[in-house]
Amino acid sequence: xxxxxxxxxxxPARGGSKGVPKKNIKPLNGVPLIAxxxxxxxxxxxIDRTVMSTDSxxxxxxxxxxxxxxxxxxxxxxxxxxxTDYEFVAHALEWFARNEGKVPDYIxxxxxxxxxxxxATVDKAVEQFLASRDHTALRSAxxxxxxxxxxxxxxDGLLKSVGTGSFELDGANRARQQFPKTYQxxxxxxxxxxxxxxxxxxxxxxxxxxxxTPAVVEVDTMEEFELLxxxxxxxxxxxxxxxx
Numbered sequence: 001x002x003x004x005x006x007x008x009x010x011x012p013a014r015g016g017s018k019g020v021p022k023k024n025i026k027p028l029n030g031v032p033l034i035a036x037x038x039x040x041x042x043x044x045x046x047i048d049r050t051v052m053s054t055d056s057x058x059x060x061x062x063x064x065x066x067x068x069x070x071x072x073x074x075x076x077x078x079x080x081x082x083x084t085d086y087e088f089v090a091h092a093l094e095w096f097a098r099n100e101g102k103v104p105d106y107i108x109x110x111x112x113x114x115x116x117x118x119x120a121t122v123d124k125a126v127e128q129f130l131a132s133r134d135h136t137a138l139r140s141a142x143x144x145x146x147x148x149x150x151x152x153x154x155x156d157g158l159l160k161s162v163g164t165g166s167f168e169l170d171g172a173n174r175a176r177q178q179f180p181k182t183y184q185x186x187x188x189x190x191x192x193x194x195x196x197x198x199x200x201x202x203x204x205x206x207x208x209x210x211x212x213t214p215a216v217v218e219v220d221t222m223e224e225f226e227l228l229x230x231x232x233x234x235x236x237x238x239x240x241x242x243x244x
Contacts, residue, residue, distance in 0.1 A: 005105040005130060008049040009041040011068065012088050013112050014079035015056030020222055024054075024112050025062050028225065029232045029239060034059065035066045036115030039242040042067055043119045046126040047108055053088045055079035071095065085109070086203050093194065103194050106130065109203075111187030113219045116228065116238045122189045125211045129191040136196050136205025140188035142215040147179035188213040 013034050017023035025032045034052070041050040052063040052070045055078070060070040072095045078087045089107060096103045108126060110117075129138040149163030150172050161172050163179070189211070192203050217228055232239050 007047050007106045007108060007126060007130075008051055008104040009037075009044075009047045009108040009110050010089065010092055011037045011041065011050070011052050011063075011110050011112055012074075012085070013052060013054045013056070013059050013063070014074070014083070015054065015059060016079065016081070020219070020225065023219065025059055026225065028115060028219075028228055031243065032062050032066070033115055033219065034063055034068075034112045036117070036242060037110040037112045038063060038066045038068045040117045040119055040122060041108070041110055043242065044108075044122050044126070046123045046130075048104075051092065053092055071099070086197075086201065089192065089197060089203050090201070093198065103198070105194055107192040107194060107197075109190040109192060111218075114187030114216050115219070116216060116231065117188055118214075118238060119241060121213060125189045126191055128211065129193075129209060132209055134207060135209040136200075136207045137193060137203060138189075138191040138209040138211050139185055139204060140190060140211045140213045141183035141185045142188075142213050144182045144184050145215075147176055148182040149179040150176065183210065183212065186213065186216050187218055188216055 011034065013024040020026060024034050028036070038050055041047050050068045052060065052068040053074050054060050054063065054070065055074045055076050060073065063070050074088060074091060078091055093103050125138055125140065129135065151162045152159045153162055158167055159169060160167050161169055164171065196205055197203055217224055217231070219225055219228065
């Protein structure tokens with residue numbers, strides 16, 4: 001019988017936040033932001049454990065209240081503005097290897113700044129990646145409302161087409177249907193292969209399976225918080241799924 005793969009989620013939530021003070025524990029519709037990702041992970045059929053990676057005792061305490069494991073605190077050096085996702089993943093894997101004698105087979109990376117997730121969508125992403133043999137990771141993304149090929153750079157004060165690198169811009173006025181679809185990575189759900197991370201010291205690699213999700217709001221500003229509050233007020237299905 002084939003050995004069952006061990007899948008854990010890691011929810012990274014550092015204490016510092018410049019755009020929105022204490023963003024990760026700020027109440028959204030009366031519930032701390034991190035709780036949305038914790039509950040989505042707990043309700044998943046494909047995730048075995050829910051782990052919070054944080055440098056903050058306050059965040060750790062709230063995460064435990066909502067049922068997450070917080071077996072370690074992340075060092076402050078790995079929780080700065082320029083800290084990378086690889087660093088917190090590598091730190092977690094090192095802790096598991098040292099303290100539990102083994103590491104999980106897969107990590108589901110759930111960013112707390114993307115709180116409104118459908119649990120079935122998360123499960124499908126995990127199932128799709130586990131069924132894959134050749135991909136190095138899975139990343140979620142949603143279709144951009146306007147193709148990135150219609151956007152511009154500015155060079156020496158002049159607009160330049162991203163799609164062609166040309167300063168002749170009339171081509172960018174064509175209908176959007178004439179351009180390739182482009183996708184914006186979001187924090188809905190990423191799935192990482194532990195063996196790849198340990199061997200290559202990268203979390204995504206060069207054969208990343210794209211997983212298209214509905215468009216979502218990622219929280220970085222107070223305006224985005226307010227937009228999410230509005231969305232929950234208009235449609236409470238995901239909120240009820242997580243907390244009902």
